[in-house]
Amino acid sequence: MIIQLFFYFMHFEKRVFMMAEQKTGRDFAAAELQSVYQDLKSTPSGITSEEAAKRLAEVGPNTIQKRQKESQLKLFAKNFISLMAILLWVSGFIAIIAGTTELGIAIWCVNLINGCFSYYQQRAAQKATDSLLKMLPSYTKVLRNGEPQQIETSQMVPGDVFLLQAGDAVPTDARIIEATSLQVDESALTGESVPESKIAAYHAGEGQFAESNLIYAGTNVGSGTATAITLFTGMATEFGKIAKLTHNQRRSISPLQLELNRLTKQISMIAIAIGTAFFIAAIFFVKYPVAQSFIFALGMIVAFIPEGLLPTVTLSLARGVQRMAKNHALVKDLDSIETLGETTVICSDKTGTLTQNQMTIDHVWLPSKTYDVTGKGYANNGKIQYQGQDITLAQEPDLERLIKVAALDNDTEVQMVDGKAKILGTPTEASLIILAQKAGFDLTQRQKQFPRLKEFPFDSERKRMSTIHQIDSQHARLCLKGSLSDTLKWCPYLLDQGKIRPLTPEDRANIDRINQTYASQGLRSMAIAYRDFDAQTTTDQIQQLSIETAEQELVFVGLVAMSDPPREEVFDAVKKCHEAHIKIIMVTGDSTLTAKSIATQIGIVSDRARVITGTELDQMSEDDLSAALAGEVIFARVAPEQKYKIVSTLQARGEIVASTGDGVNDAPALKKADIGVAMGKMGTDVAKDAADMILTDDNFASIVAAIEEGRAVYSNIQKFLIYILTSNVPEAMPSILFLFSRGLIPLPLTVMQILTVDLGTDLIPAIGLGSEQAEPGIMKQPPRRRDAHLLNKSVIWKAFAWYGLIASAISTFSYFFTNLQNGWPQVPLFSTGYNYREATTMTLAAIVFTQIAAVMNCRTQRASVFSNGLFSNRLIWFGIFFEVALLATLVYTPFLQDLFNTATLNGRDWLFLITIPIPLFLIEEARKFISRKIATNTH
Structure with missing residues (x-):
């Protein structure tokens, strides 16, 4: 009993603490502050170091756990156990059994080299990603x-209990004490670009994360100061919950890997079918013994396996990754670059992705005039215009006021560092500072000239901020900005062309109409007003003013309309996506008006597009959502799990989905999507960890370049497949002649010579095809259909x-032509001796030179090779030089002649060989030309 009581008291404090943890953030927000202290067993002055140590041992460190990564051994092994890799291991084993040990070992070496190279590329990408992730x-x-x-932290x-000030990142989920x-930037959680005002008093607000007295880990303080008490840490925070949701999602097999698996099965079936046919033919036509026929058939199976496929695919993807890295896109997994090329839908966040995440003044409205503000972003070289003419403040006294x-x-400061703006405060106030700079207003000088006497900070209840300044020795002025509805009701006066007059009901109606017009355009408006105190008001009296007595009898000056402008490069990127038949769906936490305005402005959708809010989305069935996704649609005010739902529904419709984003709220959708694209600069750690690709410059246009690169990769794999299968036909023809002649025609090509083509002369040109640039017009074609395959008709x-x-x-002709010069048919065909070696050498050489034509022809599928540049692919030309040099080495090196059964070629032979590629290339160019003409006439 005593022992039980001892343990009861030892663990009483822990149980109470764990019970407190079961409360939600909203429970803590609505509770009295004293109750919060009691639940958390804390005080206004915090806890002791000893108590903190105990709690740290109980709940663990305040860190976001990263997704558990595969061990390096497992990652390494995966590169050797794909379906194609297994096929090559089996092929090598069969080749050894068939008596061609050299061929079997060579195939295994190719598999080993490819696996090591793939692992190296994955490891390099992983290291680059880890260097980006900052906790x-x-x-x-x-x-x-x-x-x-x-x-x-x-x-x-x-x-x-902890302290915050402007510029700090919020380290935990916490309740505000003071x-x-x-103002807190919660865009990482909500997608809302405008900072939220936070106060100690509780107001529930609308939607998630809307409580007025709660702040969340992963957000940032834009302005002001605060004292707060920690409620949740680490994975228990909202930040951590979303990270956990992301970690629980399993990555599906990429479309490319699925297609390669399918291709492997197809090639295996073809090879086995051909091997079976040759086995039967060897028994019944040539009368070979069963054992010898079986070994002969195994050799044919190996000959039809494209040993170079895996290296070419890997190198094609690696070259694509390298080119993307130069364009500021870091691809974490090789397959991702091709997957993006198949994308049919992009679900894009708005803030920081399509827009600059910078509030910028677009219009200044005064009762007498409306001014346009040019020069987007935080630059101080813009202008203010009226009717297309630049103006100065000296000409416009109302605008100057x-x-x-x-x-x-204003409490915000904007510093220009290396040509870039650094904001110490909120984006909204920063836009007003930039407006002043564009108008030539020297803020530093004016702040000294008009010192601040008193301030009434912004709060979410009255939605205004005001400061009182000494204008001269006799007068003081209250300067106020805030929402129109909460400012206009305190304004009995209006400044109109330098004169103050009463604000009439007609004026109020006109101002409301203007405000609604700006709202319909997705602009945010802010009202500006002031009040002058007369000479009899002393400084002491000003210090004693309350908000209620100070913020009245105001003079309404005008409205400023601002927006988070689109990135300049996004317009062209969106246009290219539409040309490529790729649908873009904006999925944002921002308001419906702002979302639709931006989406229509940059061309994502038309004015007829449907806007669906998070609330509506919750009430929609899967069928209703699927039907909505078939048309033009925008999603606004959505929560993290809703983004995930949208991506899932699109995938259920058969779409290949790319999801972009930078916030924690984007991470589940990034993980679920076929390819997730995170922003490198503005992106959170959770988003980067969940994504397949990270844009290091946060440039949406880089996605379009990646799509083009991905399409080129798939096209290049097909080109390689055509090239490599082309050589299999002349490699198989000698065996066909041997079989159907019942052995009277000796094999015109030996196994070692077949190996020379498959793993020697063909390899570098094939790799060159893997690095071929995209064909003209590839981005004006629709993404490939899901039922389209690499090995098609x-x-x-x-x-x-x-x-x-x-x-x-051509190769068969070369064999018989050489024998003809050596006395055939008067002299019989021999399977040994110099004449036989000379004939097989010419067969091999003819295949190599037809492959030179084939690699040039395979560089494009529809367009003329000249449109891509005849000499633009240096690797292919190096490959051509290499295969001719390798052939010459095998022909003229004595010990290699014995190994590869070759003989010396004379000048006449080389002259014949050189003439082979040119007509073949020109014939194919003519075929492509006719094909293009037919396609043009058809359309």
Whole structure:
């Protein structure tokens, strides 16, 4: 009993603490502050260091756990156990059994080299990704033992009281104790580009993360200061919950891997079918013994396996990855680059992805005039225009008054560092500072000239901020900015062309109409007003003013309309996506008006597009959502799990989905999508970890380049397949002649010579095809259909019935022509001796030179090779030089002549060989020309 009581008291505190943890953030938000202290067993001065150590041992460090990565051994082994790799292991084993040990070992070496290279590429991409991922802020100021201390963020625990100021990142989910002018950028969680005002008092707000007195890990303080008490840390935070949801998603097999598996099965069936046919023919036509026929058939099976497929695919993807890296796109997995090329739908976030995540003034409205503000972004070289003409403040006293009020009633500072703006404050206030700079307003000088006497910070209840400044020795002025509805009701006066007059009901109606017009355009408006105090108001009286007594009798000056402008490069990127038949769906946490305005402005959708909110989405059935996704649609005010639902529904419709984003709220959708694209600069760690590709410059246009690269990769794999299968036909023809002549025609090509073509002369030109640039017009074609395959009718026709038959005819002719010069048919065909070696050498050489024509012809599928540049692919020309040099080495090196059964070629032989590629190339160019003409006339 005593022991039980001992353990009861030892663990009482832990049980109470764990019970408190079961409460939700909203429970803590609505509770009295004293109750929060009691639940968390904390005080206004924080907890002790000893207590913090105990809690840290219980709940663990305040860190976001990364997705558990595969061991390096498992990652390495995966490169050797794909379906194609297994086929090559089996092929090598069969080749050894068939007596061609050299061929078997060579096939295994190819498999080993490819696997090691694939692992190297994956490891390099993983290292580059890890270097990008930066975790939560390193240090935070907390109250421990009643004193402020600077500690590592990872050491924070529930119950810790900590301090925040402008520029700080919020380290935990917390309840605000005190706040002064606090504004928090929650775009990483909500997608909303405008900072949220936070106060100590509780207001529920609308939607998720809307509580006025709660702040969340992973968000940032834009302005103001605060003291807060930690509620949740690490994976228990909202940030951590979304990360956990992301980690639980399993990555599906990429479309390319599925297609390669299918291709492997197809090639295996073809090879086995051919081997079986040759086995039967060897027994019944040549009268070979069963054992010898079986070994002969195994050799044919090996000959039809494209040993170079895996290296070429890997190198094609690797070259694509390298080119994308130069364009600021980091691909974490090789297959991802091709998957993006198949994309049919892009689900794109708005803030920071399509837009600059920078609030910028577009229009300034005064009762008498409306001004346009040119020069987008945080640049100080823009202009203010009226009716297309640049203006100065000296010409426009009302505009000068508005800018002066907006600039003085401001706590934000914008610093230009290396040509880039660094904001110390909120984007909204920064846009007003930039407006002043564009108008030539010297803010630093004016702040000294008009010192601040008193301020009334912005809060979410009255939605205004005001400051009082000394204008001269006799007068003071209150400068105010805020929402129109909460400002206009306190304005009995209006500034109109330099004169103050009463604000009439007609004026109010007109101002409301203008405000609604801006709202319909997706612009956010802010009202500017002021009040002058007379000379009798002393400084002491001003200091004693309350908000209610100060913010009245205001003079309405005008409206500023602002927006988060689209990225300049996004217009062209969206146009290219549409030309490529790729649908873009905006999925954002921003408002419906803003979302639709941006989407229509940059051309994603038309004015007829449907806007679906998160609330509506919750009420929609899967069938209704699927039907909505068939048309033009925008999703606004959506939560993380809703983005995931959208991606899942699109995939159920058969779409290949790319999802872009930068916030924590984007991570589940990034993981679920066929390819997730995260922003490298603005992106959170969870988003980067979930994504397949990271844009290091946050440039949406890089996605379009990746799509083109991905399409080129798939096309190049098909080109390689045609090229490699083409050589299989003339390689098989000698065996066909041998069989159907019942052994009277000796094999015109030996196994070692077949090996020379498959793993020697063909290899570098094939790799060159893997690095071929995209054909003209590839981005004006629709993505390939899901039921389209690498080995299709067109590939089979070109490889076997066109290129292959021509190559077989030429190589067979070369064999008999050489024998004819050596006295055949008077002299019988021998299977040994110099004449036989000379004939097989010419057969081999003819195949090599037909392959020179084949690799040039395979560079394009429809377009003329000249449109891509005859000499633009240096690797192919190097490959051509290499295969001719390798052939010459085998022909003229004595010990290699014995190994590969070759003989010396004379000048007449070389002259014949050189003439082979040119007519073959020109014939194919003519065929492509006729094909293009027919296609043009058909359309």
